[in-house]
Amino acid sequence: xxxxxxxxxxxxxxxxxxxxxxxxxxxxxxxxxLIGPNGAGKTTLFNLVSGALVPRPGTIRFKGENVTGFRxxxxxxxxxxxxxxxxxxxxxxxxxxxxLLGLLFGAPGRVSPADAAREAAELLDxxxxxxxxxxxxxxxxxxxxxxxxxxxALATKPQLLLLDELMAGLNPTEVGQAMELVTRxxxxxxxxxxxxxxxxxxxxxxxxxxxxxxxxxxxxxxxxEIATSKAVVEVYLGE
Amino acid sequence: xxxVRIDPRKVWLPGLSxxxxxxxxxxxxxxxGYTIVLVYTILMYVVLTMSWALFSGPTGxxxxxxAAFFGVGIYTSAMLGKALPLPVLVCVGGLISACLxxxxxxxxxxxKGIYFAFFTFGLVELMKNFVLxxxxxxxxxxxxxxxxxxxxxTIYYILLAILAALLLTTYVxxxxxxxxxxxxxxxxxEAAAHTGINVxxxxxxxxxxxxxxxxxxxxIWAIRLTYIDPYIAFDALNxxxxxxxxxxxxxxxxxxxxxxxxxxxxxREILITRxxxxxxxxxxxxxxxxxxxxxxxxxxxxxxxxxRALRGQxxxx
Numbered sequence: 001x002x003x004x005x006x007x008x009x010x011x012x013x014x015x016x017x018x019x020x021x022x023x024x025x026x027x028x029x030x031x032x033x034l035i036g037p038n039g040a041g042k043t044t045l046f047n048l049v050s051g052a053l054v055p056r057p058g059t060i061r062f063k064g065e066n067v068t069g070f071r072x073x074x075x076x077x078x079x080x081x082x083x084x085x086x087x088x089x090x091x092x093x094x095x096x097x098x099x100l101l102g103l104l105f106g107a108p109g110r111v112s113p114a115d116a117a118r119e120a121a122e123l124l125d126x127x128x129x130x131x132x133x134x135x136x137x138x139x140x141x142x143x144x145x146x147x148x149x150x151x152x153a154l155a156t157k158p159q160l161l162l163l164d165e166l167m168a169g170l171n172p173t174e175v176g177q178a179m180e181l182v183t184r185x186x187x188x189x190x191x192x193x194x195x196x197x198x199x200x201x202x203x204x205x206x207x208x209x210x211x212x213x214x215x216x217x218x219x220x221x222x223x224x225e226i227a228t229s230k231a232v233v234e235v236y237l238g239e
Numbered sequence: 240x241x242x243v244r245i246d247p248r249k250v251w252l253p254g255l256s257x258x259x260x261x262x263x264x265x266x267x268x269x270x271x272g273y274t275i276v277l278v279y280t281i282l283m284y285v286v287l288t289m290s291w292a293l294f295s296g297p298t299g300x301x302x303x304x305x306a307a308f309f310g311v312g313i314y315t316s317a318m319l320g321k322a323l324p325l326p327v328l329v330c331v332g333g334l335i336s337a338c339l340x341x342x343x344x345x346x347x348x349x350x351k352g353i354y355f356a357f358f359t360f361g362l363v364e365l366m367k368n369f370v371l372x373x374x375x376x377x378x379x380x381x382x383x384x385x386x387x388x389x390x391x392x393t394i395y396y397i398l399l400a401i402l403a404a405l406l407l408t409t410y411v412x413x414x415x416x417x418x419x420x421x422x423x424x425x426x427x428x429e430a431a432a433h434t435g436i437n438v439x440x441x442x443x444x445x446x447x448x449x450x451x452x453x454x455x456x457x458x459i460w461a462i463r464l465t466y467i468d469p470y471i472a473f474d475a476l477n478x479x480x481x482x483x484x485x486x487x488x489x490x491x492x493x494x495x496x497x498x499x500x501x502x503x504x505x506x507r508e509i510l511i512t513r514x515x516x517x518x519x520x521x522x523x524x525x526x527x528x529x530x531x532x533x534x535x536x537x538x539x540x541x542x543x544x545x546x547r548a549l550r551g552q553x554x555x556x
Contacts, residue, residue: 050433072432081433088430090423101423104416106435113416156435 009058018044020215031192033202036212051075081153082162091138106156163194288500290452291481297421303478304359308336310473312457336454344443367473382468489536
């Protein structure tokens with residue numbers, strides 16, 4: 001049974017169908033890529049899954065439970081964490097406190113402050129930020145802010161992680177490191193749903209890819225199938 | 240084996256607050272008379288400003304509602320003053336204000352930035368006119384005389400008790416995980432929600448908590464006013480003063496609003512009594528200078544001096 005399942009998910013902005021009748025699913029521990037041209041509705045779909053927007057109509061199920069209309073904090077506590085296309089860290093707060101908030105509010109069950117602080121430090125270490133715990137988040141580089149966002153998301157103990165353009169704005173070395181980080185997150189058994197424009201990254205990391213265009217799903221398949229799909233090539237390059 | 244380690248950096252502020260509270264507690268024995276009235280006026284403004292900063296400081300939601308909560312406290316005293324003993328009256332004033340804050344908060348805390356400020360300011364006008372309408376229609380009066388005879392020392396001690404409770408509340412909230420969450424709301428509310436924080440609930444609850452103390456202060460302040468009408472009780476100045484005083488002191492730190500309110504209200508009292516004709520001009524000038532040259536308020540200034548002093552020490556050794 002898939003961990004995340006959407007049926008006929010639709011959202012209009014005014015007269016524009018940002019997402020129109022999209023069916024999708026993510027299996028347990030699976031890595032699914034979401035691609036498409038600018039304005040295809042990728043981020044809107046993420047906002048629908050994470051509770052920032054409510055699908056009208058359409059249903060979203062997580063672990064078999066209908067979570068349509070749940071508010072973001074509830075979705076987060078159930079086990080769906082996310083990062084943002086434009087990085088959203090708590091800029092003036094120390095990196096460690098950014099992660100601490102995820103542990104204290106997003107993770108199920110209670111943790112003692114001492115355990116939380118230790119776990120937050122471990123998570124910073126895991127994403128490759130061992131020495132910045134005390135620095136304000138705004139003083140980190142873009143690549144490190146993105147790692148911090150991931151650490152904060154992982155702190156909520158998710159079973160599904162939504163990554164919105166993790167690689168955007170990173171240099172080739174940093175893209176390599178980010179791909180390696182995604183692989184290590186998968187090794188923890190966390191399913192991944194990622195929006196990405198860096199094809200090399202998405203092709204090598206994902207098990208399956210969904211292609212959106214003008215709010216509609218136009219293709220779905222393994223990276224190899226997508227790379228050779230005529231419909232996809234048309235959307236990206238024109239006929 | 241238990242070893243108690245005390246980090247001096249963590250205890251000096253609560254320690255200092257405790258010492259100041261104790262000094263204030265014995266003040267009436269040392270300096271009765273006008274000093275008491277001066278100090279409790281300052282205490283009242285410190286309570287207003289700290290309550291305002293409890294919610295608006297970390298979240299960045301600029302509330303102009305204090306005058307509404309203060310007025311509700313005043314009218315609680317005016318209407319129930321004869322029926323209830325004083326401590327109960329003060330608590331009831333706080334609770335009614337908190338109820339109003341819960342209602343208003345639930346309706347309006349989804350408004351952001353300037354819209355929230357405008358709405359909360361509108362609330363002051365709304366309450367003023369609602370009470371005026373009620374009084375004229377049902378009570379047949381426009382204003383009321385309060386005939387509760389309570390001496391200044393009692394007013395002083397009740398305000399001091401409210402301040403002590405507020406200090407404790409602020410300290411506990413700031414040290415708890417909810418303090419951290421409030422701060423994160425001010426930084427990025429969307430990210431806070433997606434990190435598992437129930438942002439709406441937290442905002443509404445803290446907004447209501449801050450209203451408790453403003454309402455309680457209003458309930459006791461009413462007794463000092465002796466005559467009240469809706470224009471006095473819901474004076475918009477009581478909304479702007481806390482904001483000005485907090486900015487004057489510096490919003491970032493817990494003691495900024497305290498320092499700002501204490502210094503500002505002291506200056507105000509002194510200037511009103513010494514220079515009654517030029518008071519407004521002087522206050523305006525002081526505010527302008529503070530905003531132009533002290534972007535981080537008095538606390539920023541103190542910190543700058545502190546750092547300079549530290550550097551001086553290192554240079555000498």
